Amino acid sequence: MNDFLTVASGIVPDVPEYISKVCNEIKPASLTLKTLTLNGVEPHRPPTVLKFHDSCYMNAIGLGNPGVRSLENIGKPCQLIVSIGGSSIDEIVKVAEIAKQYGTIIEVNLSSPNRKGFGESMARYTKEVAGAVKDIINDKPVFIKLGPWDETLQLAGKALEGGADGLTLINTLKGMKIDLNSFSPYLSYTTGGISGKCIHPLAVRIIHDVYREYEPEIIGIGGVFDWEDALELASVGAKIIGVGTAILDEGLSVLTEIRKGVNDFLSEKGLRFPDVIGRAVKK
């Protein structure tokens, strides 16, 4: 990667025209696609996204996606991190086989909380999934994406034992919001993944703990809205910083602002981005 910023998975829909437009007009260093499964999955019915507080969202789109073969139409308009998922190890391997030629990095989603059987339901097979995907992808990095759970540190170890080249931390955390007019949940799926500023300190703590234990390559994601948030994740060990909810909230220009803010800070301090990675982690 020629830059430290990426667009997090799920923010730009897997629609070829839209992805080309973002790549060509915004020129992000890389763009992470929404998680692709073997066959298409219908999203949950609306409402699937809710802003419940300033800079804080909850979503339950449910891994709705057009299926991994849609990569043929997407092509490679810029460096892509291809996010893959499935409801069995076998499915994930089949998806990886198709995805491998399109991604600079292949990211395996073992953490979305929004569709039973997929995402976080597969986290208990972290080591096996990492091993099986690495068996077929040996010429490019495979990252395993985990969520902010009690057992994330142990699962990170399992992913690395299985052969993962790195970890993407963190996905959303399952929450719920009630509409008091109807006394029923706002989201059609009942629960949704919390993202944005509300999870930023969780991301800082989890990336810190995982980096202190294993020093792996980390794509750090979670509530990055400005350059300070980005540098905070880097200082606890993230090498690439993913921006998700901030783009939903403020538009893609937030990427340019974050990049400029980070670069201004670094040049003022006489530092380079790699100098910051893991700097706040005491061994």
Ligand SMILES: Cc1cc2nc3c(=O)[nH]c(=O)nc-3n(C[C@H](O)[C@H](O)[C@H](O)COP(=O)(O)O)c2cc1C
């Ligand atoms: C609307 C929406 C859709 C998402 N879809 C996916 C997805 O398909 N796969 C995935 O791994 N993460 C998905 N995520 C999680 C984000 O990639 C990211 O890990 C999370 O939102 C935390 O980062 P943020 O606070 O910057 O948004 C989604 C997040 C949002 C808000």
